[in-house]
Amino acid sequence: MAFASLARRGAANLLPAVMIGLCAFVVFGPLTNLFLWAFAEKWFFPARYPTEFGFDFWHRVFRPRAGAWTSLFNSVWIALATVALSMALAVPAGYALARLKLPARAAIMLIFLLPQAFPSLPIFVNIAQMFYGLGLNGTYTGVVLVHSLPGLVYAVWIATAAFSAVDRTMEEAARNLGAAPLRTFRDITLPQAFPGLVAASIFVFLDSIDEFTGTFFVGTPDITTLPILMFNASMGGNYQIAAITALILLIPSIGFMLVIERFLKADVLSRIGR
Amino acid sequence: MTIADPSARDWRGMLPGLMLIAPALLAIALLYVVPLARSVVFAFVDAEGGFTTAHLRTAIELYGRDVIFTVMVALASLALISVTSIAIAGYLTLGATPWAVTALRWLYRWPLFIPFIVAGQTARSFLARNGLMNSLLIDSGLMDPALAQSLLDWRGLVLTFAWKQVPFVTLLLAGAMASVDRSTIEAARNMGAGRLRCLIEIVLPQVRGTLLVGLILSLVTIMSVLSVPMMVIAGNPTMMTSMMAHRVTYYGDYAVANALGLFSYLITAVAAYVYLRMTLTQHNEGGR
Numbered sequence: 235m236a237f238a239s240l241a242r243r244g245a246a247n248l249l250p251a252v253m254i255g256l257c258a259f260v261v262f263g264p265l266t267n268l269f270l271w272a273f274a275e276k277w278f279f280p281a282r283y284p285t286e287f288g289f290d291f292w293h294r295v296f297r298p299r300a301g302a303w304t305s306l307f308n309s310v311w312i313a314l315a316t317v318a319l320s321m322a323l324a325v326p327a328g329y330a331l332a333r334l335k336l337p338a339r340a341a342i343m344l345i346f347l348l349p350q351a352f353p354s355l356p357i358f359v360n361i362a363q364m365f366y367g368l369g370l371n372g373t374y375t376g377v378v379l380v381h382s383l384p385g386l387v388y389a390v391w392i393a394t395a396a397f398s399a400v401d402r403t404m405e406e407a408a409r410n411l412g413a414a415p416l417r418t419f420r421d422i423t424l425p426q427a428f429p430g431l432v433a434a435s436i437f438v439f440l441d442s443i444d445e446f447t448g449t450f451f452v453g454t455p456d457i458t459t460l461p462i463l464m465f466n467a468s469m470g471g472n473y474q475i476a477a478i479t480a481l482i483l484l485i486p487s488i489g490f491m492l493v494i495e496r497f498l499k500a501d502v503l504s505r506i507g508r
Numbered sequence: 509m510t511i512a513d514p515s516a517r518d519w520r521g522m523l524p525g526l527m528l529i530a531p532a533l534l535a536i537a538l539l540y541v542v543p544l545a546r547s548v549v550f551a552f553v554d555a556e557g558g559f560t561t562a563h564l565r566t567a568i569e570l571y572g573r574d575v576i577f578t579v580m581v582a583l584a585s586l587a588l589i590s591v592t593s594i595a596i597a598g599y600l601t602l603g604a605t606p607w608a609v610t611a612l613r614w615l616y617r618w619p620l621f622i623p624f625i626v627a628g629q630t631a632r633s634f635l636a637r638n639g640l641m642n643s644l645l646i647d648s649g650l651m652d653p654a655l656a657q658s659l660l661d662w663r664g665l666v667l668t669f670a671w672k673q674v675p676f677v678t679l680l681l682a683g684a685m686a687s688v689d690r691s692t693i694e695a696a697r698n699m700g701a702g703r704l705r706c707l708i709e710i711v712l713p714q715v716r717g718t719l720l721v722g723l724i725l726s727l728v729t730i731m732s733v734l735s736v737p738m739m740v741i742a743g744n745p746t747m748m749t750s751m752m753a754h755r756v757t758y759y760g761d762y763a764v765a766n767a768l769g770l771f772s773y774l775i776t777a778v779a780a781y782v783y784l785r786m787t788l789t790q791h792n793e794g795g796r
Contacts, residue, residue: 250608253599254615260671261618264630267640271633282643327532334525335518342529349540352776353731355749356769360543360550363762383539390532444623447734450753461625461735468629468739477633480626491621 268484271477291474305463306482308374312459313442315378320385320438321393325431328393329423332400346390349383355447357383362451372456380448385438392437396430397423440490444483548773551766567767575771577745581662582730582775585669586723592674593722597681598707602693620675628739631668635659635740664740665747669730677722684718685711720783727779731772748772 271277274284275291295302330336331343349357361380362371370376400423408418446461454462464479554560568575596616603609619627634641637658645651659667688711696706712719737747748768755765 250605254611257615264634267634268630323532326528330525330528335522336525353772356547357543359765360546446625476629480629487621
């Protein structure tokens with residue numbers, strides 16, 4: 235009897251086990267592939283797997299003149315500048331949208347939604363043409379500006395949600411006790427909205443680190459970021475270098491996945507888009 | 509002067525808000541509205557500044573196949589995305605094996621956080637004829653080596669787009685399904701309905717709106733991503749994004765690229781129209 239029930243339980247678990255195995259293959263198969271390529275010293279047809287493993291290509295990528303360090307620094311600086319610019323514009327805008335009287339508030343929210351609602355490639359193409367006339371193509375300013383378009387959209391939406399989640403009664407109490415509006419904002423509103431604003435900054439940072447299309451049209455060939463380096467390596471058939479660059483790009487994304495829930499709390503999340 | 513005009517007072521009350529939001533609005537105007545207007549206008553303007561439909565005709569003539577290819581790839585991707593997301597979200601909501609639900613919840617999100625450019629690179633080497641997928645299938649005895657073929661064509665695009673977008677749509681769907689009234693599901697289960705039937709007949713109709721929103725956002729993404737088609741597909745036909753970039757980088761021909769862009773707006777607009785019609789009929793039915 236015990237055996238029969240065990241067999242039945244085994245059968246009931248078999249189907250889910252096969253399904254989970256399949257999902258794991260689909261999700262992690264391509265990523266394993268990336269790891270193999272990053273550490274493969276030799277992997278030539280008809281060998282199905284790398285014949286030699288090692289760190290040779292890592293040395294090659296991080297050699298002083300190989301360009302990986304330059305692209306890494308480019309990517310990080312551009313991302314930090316994009317965060318600074320987007321947040322400088324989005325914090326006041328988010329506060330106004332959440333708290334102050336505005337004409338046609340719904341229409342303004344819609345304007346900040348539009349860039350996500352239509353294909354962005356023609357936009358980048360035309361930005362590149364405009365920047366060409368202004369001499370901004372191939373400059374850091376140009377790349378930061380083009381990264382700020384998607385950045386600003388995320389930042390405004392999350393900042394608006396973060397400010398509308400702040401408890402109004404505490405602000406009113408501070409005002410009643412005689413605090414000036416600016417001091418109320420600094421001591422009461424800002425600390426409460428801070429985690430949401432950090433989440434917005436992380437979003438903008440990651441979006442800029444991963445951005446390819448805008449950099450492709452505005453930055454190349456003068457400015458190489460990590461995605462551009464990876465793309466060039468891949469198109470040139472340097473799969474090891476492409477895989478190593480891809481792994482470097484994964485670090486901030488996966489790290490973000492692990493910490494995001496700490497910063498983006500449910501009460502903010504539920505207010506996005508209102 | 510003591511009796512202020514009420515409308516003027518309203519405007520003065522709005523002044524601080526307007527001043528705070530003006531810089532962000534100006535940035536969106538310069539970085540989005542102006543390029544958007546340019547992309548539409550310059551699709552119809554010839555070298556002398558007059559009106560022309562020549563760019564549109566050139567675009568259809570040269571890239572008509574690519575436009576059709578794009579629409580087919582987008583539809584196939586959306587079909588795969590909907591089926592997979594419904595299955596995963598449905599299992600997360602109604603699944604009977606607790607450990608499998610937990611494992612699936614942990615598993616499915618990963619691709620969401622992986623950049624498109626990395627997904628493109630990994631697809632390029634994973635799905636190739638000598639790629640790791642075929643190697644693993646051959647070694648596990650599931651596939652005859654002679655049958656190994658490259659998936660780096662429309663199938664590779666569909667698989668890569670679905671791989672990236674399924675977690676996103678599943679996340680939305682699972683959230684919506686979690687707020688569906690459990691008692692109706694329990695009632696149906698008590699009356700002997702299977703889990704699959706519960707999913708299709710009770711849960712799915714209630715989350716249809718969320719599914720459509722997820723699919724439209726995925727469509728916009730598919731129509732915008734440049735790196736994946738450039739890395740997965742070599743040669744013709746390919747996605748319109750790839751052809752627009754080709755037109756600009758090799759010929760400096762912004763006019764035809766803009767005409768192609770117009771088609772991509774049009775495809776998204778059709779999807780948005782379908783969505784609005786579907787939600788409106790839903791509202792009307794609800795009103796009756």
